[in-house]
Amino acid sequence: MAIEPVVYGASERAPRGDYSRAAANYTCPQNHAAYTAADHDTYRRLYERQSALLPGLASEAFIAALPSLGIKDHIPRFEEINERLYRATRWEIVAVPGLIPEVPFFTLLANRQFPVTDWIRTPEEFDYIVEPDIFHDLFGHVPLLFNPVFADYIQRYGQGGLKAMKLGGLDELARLYWYTVEFGLINTAEGVRIYGAGILSSGGEVEYCLTPGTKSRHIRLDIERCLRTLYKIDSYQETYFVIDSFQQLFDGTAPDFTPLYEKLKHMDVLPANTLLPSEVELLPAPH
Numbered sequence: 001m002a003i004e005p006v007v008y009g010a011s012e013r014a015p016r017g018d019y020s021r022a023a024a025n026y027t028c029p030q031n032h033a034a035y036t037a038a039d040h041d042t043y044r045r046l047y048e049r050q051s052a053l054l055p056g057l058a059s060e061a062f063i064a065a066l067p068s069l070g071i072k073d074h075i076p077r078f079e080e081i082n083e084r085l086y087r088a089t090r091w092e093i094v095a096v097p098g099l100i101p102e103v104p105f106f107t108l109l110a111n112r113q114f115p116v117t118d119w120i121r122t123p124e125e126f127d128y129i130v131e132p133d134i135f136h137d138l139f140g141h142v143p144l145l146f147n148p149v150f151a152d153y154i155q156r157y158g159q160g161g162l163k164a165m166k167l168g169g170l171d172e173l174a175r176l177y178w179y180t181v182e183f184g185l186i187n188t189a190e191g192v193r194i195y196g197a198g199i200l201s202s203g204g205e206v207e208y209c210l211t212p213g214t215k216s217r218h219i220r221l222d223i224e225r226c227l228r229t230l231y232k233i234d235s236y237q238e239t240y241f242v243i244d245s246f247q248q249l250f251d252g253t254a255p256d257f258t259p260l261y262e263k264l265k266h267m268d269v270l271p272a273n274t275l276l277p278s279e280v281e282l283l284p285a286p287h
């Protein structure tokens with residue numbers, strides 16, 4: 001599993017990248033020459049293992065765009081990906097030393113720049129890493145930036161994040177990122193598929209999240225409900241919110257959230273394994 005931005009489940013530990021290389025907006029050059037043979041090998045093995053798991057489980061949009069990352073047998077250069085990405089959706093990826101604070105994070109997204117951690121996990125961390133590395137950020141997030149609607153949603157999320165900070169809605173909004181961008185599922189004619197980066201870059205959760213009979217639930221995404229729902233940062237998710245389309249995310253986040261944040265201040269948060277009386281589980285599971 002992988003954990004996302006600073007704000008979102010920030011740990012007590014100091015982040016592990018070298019921040020002395022970063023500019024004021026926290027971006028840095030991708031020092032491609034600094035990767036070792038072992039780094040490239042870790043990337044190659046992660047890519048190989050993960051891409052083999054995805055047929056029939058990952059969303060079609062993700063699978064179709066995965067080859068746009070280019071080279072699979074070593075860590076790619078961001079410039080090469082950017083040539084394709086900018087042409088596709090006018091997004092670009094920028095290198096960062098690791099997790100970055102909310103304001104630069106949201107500002108980059110609002111400017112259609114996606115921060116990608118430039119270091120890779122050690123071989124010992126092959127199956128599990130507690131903070132995002134280049135494999136999670138590139139493999140998990142970048143393919144869907146090639147999808148025009150999803151790409152617009154991420155930009156809007158960045159704008160919404162800057163606004164939520166002023167309105168005291170940051171914790172709430174972070175839950176939406178978590179349950180969509182990181183751990184989202186999408187309903188298709190062929191069945192439920194994965195689009196969340198935290199699942200797609202995880203060796204175990206790809207299969208787990210679509211397996212019936214676990215203690216985890218699938219429920220239809222309702223934005224207000226999602227904003228109230230706590231999440232797990234150190235285990236598989238107990239709830240997966242299912243969308244019908246990326247357009248649903250884009251349209252659902254178009255309204256002004258100011259009254260929503262106000263309303264939520266008077267409502268309880270919900271534990272990660274909540275099922276409300278009105279809700280139906282899409283993947284019936286014995287609990």
Ligand code: PHE
Binds near residue numbers: 254
């Ligand atoms: N539309 C929301 C607002 O006005 C912001 C938002 C955008 C929230 C995208 C989530 C995703 O505050």
Ligand code: CO
Binds near residue numbers: 004
């Ligand atoms: Co992520």
